[in-house]
Amino acid sequence: MAWNAEPHLNWILTHARMKGLQVLVDGLGLRLRDEGMALMRVRLGMRTTHPLTAALSFLWEHGGGPIVQFTAPQGLETRSSYVGSPMEYIGQTRKPFRCSLREPLGPEDHVVLHELQRRGGTDYYGVPLDFVEGAGGILMLVSEDPEGFAEDDIVLIDTLATAIAPIAEAHGNFHLATAIAQSYLGPRTGQRVLDGQITRGDIEQTEAAILFSDIRGWTALNTTQSAEHALDVANRYFEVMSDAIDNNEGEILKFLGDGVLALFPSDGTDAGQVKACRQAISAAHAALGIAKLADLPVPFGTGIHYGALLYGNVGARERVDFTVLGQSVNIASRVEAFCGRLDEPVLISAPVARIAGVATRHVGTEVLKGMDAPMALHAPIGI
Structure with a gap:
């Protein structure tokens, strides 16, 4: 026809x-x-x-x-x-x-x-x-x-x-x-970019539980092993962290060398703060369990802090990056840095311990780099 x-x-x-x-x-x-x-x-x-x-x-x-x-x-x-x-x-x-x-x-x-x-x-x-x-x-x-x-x-x-x-x-x-x-960029941040949040300086202030994690002994691993082996280990570690963070409604914002920066957003209410902190702690706990099941050959430390941060685009005129800035981000990084020194796989700041309301052990009071006042560091019991 x-x-x-x-x-x-x-x-x-x-x-x-x-x-x-x-x-x-x-x-x-x-x-x-x-x-x-x-x-x-x-x-x-x-x-x-x-x-x-x-x-x-x-x-x-x-x-x-x-x-x-x-x-x-x-x-x-x-x-x-x-x-x-x-x-x-x-x-x-x-x-x-x-x-x-x-x-x-x-x-x-x-x-x-x-x-x-x-x-x-x-x-x-x-x-x-x-x-x-x-x-x-x-x-x-x-x-x-x-x-x-x-x-x-x-x-x-x-x-x-x-x-x-x-x-x-x-x-x-x-x-x-x-x-x-x-x-x-991750599903949430990626959607923001697709929705048009692409201008340098397009930044908002928000609150979140911030999780930093990285491999212990990364420098030694690179010195003693081939680059291919080190890369394989890093990718396995990233998969462990990704599964744990995704399953607890967090989002990996960046892979930083051998480390991970993740956010657990909060709406700022009391309930929102509790939920974000508990999700971050749960993700840290899950990562250790997944790593054991996956026989991950390297240890890693995880630090968690809660606070306000700036979330958005920074950079040069023709090259921008979607990132987070602020003292809360720095504190989370400093908390993680003590995991190796205190021999703890997971450390949380005093504000996270207070907000989350979970059982913890006080493992030390330390002066974090860039801060004048010392801060109590806690390890969640059961991790």
Whole structure:
């Protein structure tokens, strides 16, 4: 049948582009199916830049339940599900790929084609979505019509793909920006940057429990071990701290050499202060447990303080950094520095001990660097 592409193009460019790629893929499958194209599947895939995710896919299947966005982990290029597949061919050549599933397939045909044929697919067609930057995406459709796709169907798909490409690229760029912001700054801080808090001097005063932690004996480790081994140990330690902090609603703001700076935000109320301090203590406790289970080969110390701080952008005119400043941050760092000297894995300041209201041991009263008055340091009992 001869298709009128205009209604579908209008829908793509007005409604679907505002709703996200999953809505676009779902709607496209349903619209074309309702107008007579016997579609079995529509899939949109594209590569992404993310430390854990190599690609995003959005899938619609006729007669199936709701399917949400799914991801492919890093290392996709080496997996049998990708090597030799239509996706690899389209991705490398940037040319369309079509395969009739009405005839017997051979061993040279990828397993995905055999699977679609067994499920009743009769024709496979994939078309590249060309982006201005990057590798682009791929739109793949599978027919279950006994005759497969008609040539008018292919013309329509190619036409619609040209309209879908820039929309997919825009959503991909947003995903990239989100991934970069959250990977390098954390979910809360990264979202602030995405929301526009990017100007130097754009700073707010807030309160939080501040957690500092670092590896003991890092200099000796680097002296006696290879750089590769030291880096592996550091990454294992960072994973331990990340799991513990994330599970207690904190956020790692920075990795500082062999150390970690994390915040547990508070709304400033009495209840908020108690919650933040207890979450930080719980994270420190959890980190020790995770490290033991993971057989982490190095000890580490953790210091916790609570107080006001400045949170936002500082830096030069063309190079800014999202960070925290203030005496409370300095105190947390100084508290952690006493972990090795006092042989304690976790130390908390007197304000944290008072606010948290948990059982502690007084381990010393010390003059912290940069402070005139001595401060009592406590170790949470049970850690």
